Amino acid sequence: MIGTALDIITALWKSKDSDTKYELKEYRKKRSKSQNAYYWSLLGEVARVTGIHSARIHNENLRHLGLVFKVGGELVITFLPDTEEGEQTALESEELHLQPTSQVKEGKRCRLRAYKLLRGSSDFNTAEMSALVDLMVEEAKAQGIETMPPDELARIRQYEQQNEAHKHTSEG
Secondary structure (H helix, E strand, C coil), rough: CCCCHHHHHHHHHHCCCCCCCCCCCCCCCEEEEEEHHHHHHHHHHHHHHHHCHHHHHHHHHHHHHHEECCEEEEEEEEECEEEECHHHHHHHHCCCCEEEEEEECCCCCCEEEEEEEEEEHHHHHHHHHHHHHHHHHHHHEEECCCCHHHHHHHHHHHHHHHHHHHHHHHHC
């Protein structure tokens, strides 16, 4: 069930089933499939035109947004060698999205730099994904790649919001 706290409490209070267990978590409106497809399409074109690996472009965009991954309200930090190779590894990773910090420490064999773990776009809500799409649109334009006109992108976003609102009213 998706609803307000009062809706959920009322539904659970009225329930006669005392053996069922429930998990309660905040509802976050997920990014849309069309936002995701448009982002990756533009990213692929920018990668092709520039010769820069798509993972690197994606990681640079995620760094620009700076949306950190937290566990129990705390940042997740990892350390990599404070070298050009360490930074290249972080920038070109497809599995992890890392952002360097100013924190460094001496390791057993080399100096280490702290990196914050960033959230991947698969976890983004529609507003966060819109910001990521906007970054990619600007980069594509800078490379002379044709992008969707702003009014068309706005129309699609409005359609998705209406579709999402209709979906929730029919679920409730």
